[in-house]
Amino acid sequence: MSEATVDVADLRHSGTAGPADRADEAPLRDDIRLLGRVLGEVIGSQAGQDVLDLVERTRVEAFKIRRSEVDRAELAERLSGLDIRSANHVIRAFSHFSVLANLAEDLHHERRRRYHRREGSPPQAGSLAATMALLDEAGLEAGTVARELAGALVCPVVTAHPTEVRRRTISQVQRHITDLIRERDRAAGGELDEAQWSAQLWRSVLTLWQTALLRLSRLRLQDEIDEALRYYDLSLFEVVPAINAELRRALEQRWPGAGLLPRPMLLPGSWIGGDRDGNPFVTADALRRATSRQAETALAHHLAELQALGAELSMSDRLVTPTQELYALAEASRDSSPFRADEPYRRALIGIYARLAATARRVLGRVPGAEPENQLPAYGSPDELRADLDVIDTSLRSHGAGPLADDRLRRLREAVEVFGFHLCGLDMRQNSAVHEQVVGEMLAWAGVCDDYASLGEAARVELLARELTMRRPLVRPDAELSDTARGELDVVRAAAEQVALLGPRAVPNYVISMCESVSDVLEAAVLLKEAGLLDPGAGDGPTCSVGISPLFETIDDLRRAGTTMTEVLDQPQYRSLVASRGDMQEVMLGYSDSNKDGGYLAANWALYRAELDLVEVARKEGIRLRLFHGRGGTVGRGGGPSYEAIRAQPPGAVAGALRITEQGEVIAAKYGDPDRARRNLEALVAATLEATLLDIEGLGTEADSAYALLDDLAGRAQQAYRALVHETPGFVEWFRAATPISELSELNIGSRPPSRKAGDSIADLRAIPWVFSWSQTRIMLPGWYGTGTALESWVGGDEQKLARLQELHRTWPFLRTVLSNMGMVLAKTDLGLAARYAELVPDEELRTRVFDQITAEHERTVRMLLAITGDDHLLADNPSLARSIRNRFPYLEPLHHLQVEMLRRRRGGDDDALTRRNIQLTINGIATALRNSG
Template sequence: MSEATVDVADLRHHGGTDGDGADAPLREDIRLLGRVLGEVIGEQSGDDVLDLVESTRVEAFRVRRSEVDRAELAGRLGNLDVRSANHVIRAFSHFSVLANLAEDIHHERRRRFHRREGSPPQKGSLAATIALLEAERLDPDVVARELTGALVCPVVTAHPTEVRRRTISRVQRQVSELIRRRDRSSPGEAEDAEWSAQLHRAVLTLWQTALLRLSRLRLADEIDEALRYYELSLFEVIPAINAELRRSLRGLWPDAGLLRRPMLLPGSWIGGDRDGNPFVTADAVRRASTRQAETALGHHLAELLVLHDELSMSDRLITPTPELAHLAEVSRDDSRFRADEPYRRALYGIHARLAATAQRVLGSVPGPPPHTVLEPYDTPDELLADLATVDASLRRHGAGALADDRLARLREAVEVFGFHLCGLDMRQNSAVHEEVLGELLAWGGVCPDYAALDEDQRVALLVGELAMRRPLVRPDAELSETARGELDLLTAAAGQVGLLGPRAIPNYVISMCESVSDVLEVAVLLKEVGLLDPDGEDGPTCPVGISPLFETIADLQAAADTLSAVLEQPVYRALLADRGDVQEVMLGYSDSNKDGGYLAANWALYRAELALVDVARREGIRLRLFHGRGGTVGRGGGPSYDAIRAQPPGAVAGALRITEQGEVIAAKYADPDLARRNLEALVAATLEASLLDIEGLGEDADEAYTLLDDLAGRAQDAYRALVHETPGFVEWFRAATPISELAELNIGSRPPSRKAGTSIADLRAIPWVFSWSQARIMLPGWYGTGTALESWVGDDESRLARLQELHRRWPFFRTMLSNMGMVLAKTDLGLAARYAGLVPDEELRHRVFDQIAAEHERSCRMLLAVTGDDHLLADNPSLARSIRNRFPYLEPLHHLQVEMLRRRRSGDDDELVRRNIQLTINGIATALRNSG
């Protein structure tokens, strides 16, 4: 933008709290980046384009200040030719990228300031949580019981909402590092000529780099994309958090035997989640797990070489332990230059053994070749034993400080990442299991028509199969493409478990699980490929846990009954005993919301967790919940710390798995500071939810639950009346949002629908939410709640007071309303009306939009009445500032998206029109940050 792009008056209006000096650096960064972008636009595209962009910016800010009517700006932009529109779209999209970057850096800056000033630890940090736990004086036995098998596992998933290209992310990191370097410099050194030139070059590169991919991401690309976050942050941060956590907890309870294994472990679905993704094949499973192993082994090998260079101690000056001397002796390192350097010789030997492991697992060795060939390690524990020998020897001769440095980090890394890096979960829909198993049973002559059996007959048949070792089919059996694909994939998974160990593929998730047979079908399929042994020494064994996923409102309501029925099967209980009596259950936030709306879905999840906890206590098992949350509130998103603390009593119990999806992955893990803050929040909240009484309802719990039952029913009725019962609603949705055009955007390997069809049920929850975000309606994050609250309260002030009390006392209710407030603040019905104008049927256009507008007004009014706040983001000033900073730059993108959609749907087949639509989708998603 030009020199005047962000003037002082504008900054006071949209750059944070007026007069707040703490935000002055953010305003300066935004002004600087806008100025440099303006210079680049002027140089590259000419003054006419810069003048167009600048005048559009000025008008956009006037619209946000209500100085001019929105229709004026829309009309002006609607008259642009397609090339001029492209310039404007690119300019405002790039500024959104730069504004996000400035905000992230400012968050870092404020955290550094508070640390430097000795401020109390920030809520959600490990330090704050440890202080909280210490103040509670908890019983060590209780702590030990609750943290048995403690686990926090963020599971990275590939979903079509990450619109940012890797190339763009790289340039963003360059700009971020330049801003950080300026912050670290002394007065007078900042923004020298070379620094300014580097910033200009980075922004120039950004401007000349295409925001859109030429082709859709392949699954292989998604696998590689996820792995880069290990080098960016996770190799550094995850072991460090585990080490700090172990020190802190053992410091509080030294005799409780806590955390014998790391609590924080990474997971992934990319390459194993084949529910609706035809590209997840046997080759994909092998590629994903192999690339993960390559990443882990490459990291460990590189660290060993650096450690070799650092540990140069001579045995003429120190005396190593006999065990270390033995490692040096068997290393086959005969170099005379290292004859007196036992650590270097020992580490060369360890490197050679690990390289042999890599050769066996991968067929090659990442990094430099070893100095010799030695026997490979069979397990990570063998490598850890050798590293422990190095550690003990260093401490013996007073070099403990060296043992506590790189060696300690490497030992933590091997404990966390092993040879496999992260657990790769498998997932498939229960309907596919039924189809495949039916075919296998028919081919094996066991049952000609499995689908015709009732549930009791199916269970009896499956239990019988699980008692026998014999497979149903031979390897050369003639099967359908579906059955052969599923068997090949599971065979590949079994091979990777054999090669990399049981941590490589820890879980099998069953989508749309509704019955006992749905669970036992998977057990039989695992037996078919040799993963499940029905006749182990101590009973049936299986390294892969079976995790039912309950997704719809009805399935959530039946979840506890389903789990109880599964646990009644002796063969399944025996399998569970082999896994330490730990049962994982996954809860789906996306489909439940699409099914019943925001409030009903959230309450169905809470109720399901309460009921599942009761089942676990009654059956004497440990329940581990896996939360399938998305980035946006409509799919369970929102601040993770608050969300975990809002879980019902007993639902966390030291263990938590949670999905990290779409654009949220980059926002959380692109650099070590961000990654540490987000991972600490997960761990801190898990500890607090496990060890403290968070819910705070006491004897009022049953009454509160009954009240929410009532509210959820009202909200679901209101939601379903619009989405599932209004004639023409699907037609309205497809016309008023870019759902159809979204399918053309090359942002993910997975199709936007599970199957061909035009119904809401056929559509995946992710593009459903994404499309509402693009149109700034955000309907999945609030619709129905206003009606529920208003109809329940009526004119009864005591009822309103009751809701206000629950808001003060109950984290679940408070968090749910806070997240809704965030979504309502991002909703803009003025812009939404522009999208509604795309609906050709005028009567339908008004009939649906009027319902949405009325419910939006009710939801805002009732939310403020319950919270007692005077505006929607009273409890989130950081987001309020962010919205003021960024949303004026969204205004032109929305108007141009609507115009391009109108032209495209009217038959304009200009390729640039199509590209402009895709660019606006990209730019809006970037500015909203959590849109899918």
């Protein structure tokens, strides 16, 4: 591309860029211009001047379209005439630029944060410092804080849900380019060898151009396990312990002696290898592999840190006087080297290393590191290792070496407490329908009940509750069961093995998908009992190391969530089980399926209402409620800024603890490097503290009327959404023709099938491909459809009603967050491009009928949103995203036009392998540029 490849000064987005903004953007413009120029040089050298000219002409036209200087039909027509090889060059060029533009944007965010730190700017909202200032203003009593933070937990749970389209190799090249630009930014004048630096950048972009963007084969489950684990070395080993330590210190300074956070608040989790719902590849062996690889990652980290400590703590007892406890550790190491005779810390660490190596050998069958010099007994638990490290800490401080104790040793002590020997908790998850089948087979084989499926709910609950009072198993290992039943029992038995090996934190929770009744919960309990994870007890009540978490997903299930949980907790045997777990009950809320079921506004309000109901149930039952939010990357699946989302929860819904899913491209975006990981994890913790300890909702006596208003709006929105998606004749046909939903299944981005079961209905389709497909077409329907009709019909031209919505938008975080997130989606929507996809629908009458409904609703939604917010353009409250759209979206234009053309050719019978690959490349490029596509 030419020197003028990108100059965002030429771009406009509804007047959002003022002079001050543009001055701040100068380094970003410079980076984008530099990276575009280098990419252009690489394309010219590799593909020839003709290709570079084609790409440059396309770029110029794309920018003119964004400035409304030319009609996009001209570009569409020219691109549709390209031969397949030329189309491939254009697709690859604009896909790579999206990668580089994202990189420049992330670097600019870092640069701005460094600038604000250097200038001593007030701490940003979402940082621990800003939250602590808010807590200081509130003047909270120590007893209140201690009560509210009892059992405090913030747990981001990584899942394997596939929306990350980038290959790991591409991410590695991106990181190298990022490091080069960071090096340039931090170099003092004259320190950087410009020629050498430029040559390295050129080689990196060349590598990017010559590296395939697409995987040759679908990711296997073991690949997904390994992919998730790499984020520990990239950022989590460094950042998670540091945040826990800082939080502990900050709370202790404010409320000394209150005993706050005896255990770390921030703990990571995972579903990869334990989530069986709709994924046939999650087997007993997969669960063993996941937990073993996690343990290997944790133990390898701890062993490497012990070795580094041994090199650093070289203090001689000829110069310092360690404690007697330290000498005892040194003696226990059986280290006889004369070279370390006066170095008790090194001798002690050699012994600790040997014991941890023995632990690794017991758990893994090998040592992920150097073999120890001596053979010593294994540690029984991480607490024993932590106790030995505490001895070293105390001894160092006793002779004035506190600064050494506060360095690597402190980080390792925190890491052992956070990650233990297991690294992170692996949840199990399965659909309630599978539990029903498996438990029915077990009961029939044991002669307890021949036809469990025919029983009514009351009879099922009575039977299951009785089984939970008996310790005897229902089946033997050689029982004649279906493959499904044997597989499910094998998984829970494998979980029991890993819990025995690694401790109860290794498998902490069992999530029940599509939970609708008491029997759905008790069936899972019976399975856990069969594996020995749940013990009915011998008179002193049941115990279980694994928490049972009902997942409410559809709109109807969310509306019944409070009633269902009341019925569950009224069951004496289960209530005793909850009591044995400290009266804590976790409930999971599903954002994806509720949205697919009822639309954006109805789903968000159903979730809020469900939380209110569950908080009231917990209060009446005298239990502590922990909510697990099953959010995706896009707004249509519960995405959006986490800090605002957590603060927008109803009163009592956070209560010091929450868990939240992280998946797809969101994982790389949030945890790909320490700086971003720190910022995102701090935001989770900060928002949890604020939502727990401060009155954020602020509705007061207006709450009931506000809730009634949203009840009304949600009903109207759901009716409008269902009228299109579930009731319009031919809608499924339109959706499958106008989006690349069929072609998505050919993209090798995950092990999980796109549908839970075979079928052609929207209900059978998983939420991820549903949302991903709408993103590709730039309709983004799951993030807004139905809301415009709801707002317009309720207001009905009444200025007082509009004023009521405007007031709630100003004062109620829930409504403000819902509308702000919708604004983000609408800003990314482009119905001009969407019209090109609609042309793929063969039936002209159907094509027009559905698209006209979508267009009319979009216009209503934008109009009503701006009327409520008082803004004159979208993203007035989000200048960062507005800038991002200005920078990146012109490069989407050619990708969309070429995707439509390639889909047309493929569906018209073009079997050329390059046509298929071009479709996949456009899907990849569009998803990369949008950044949160599923």
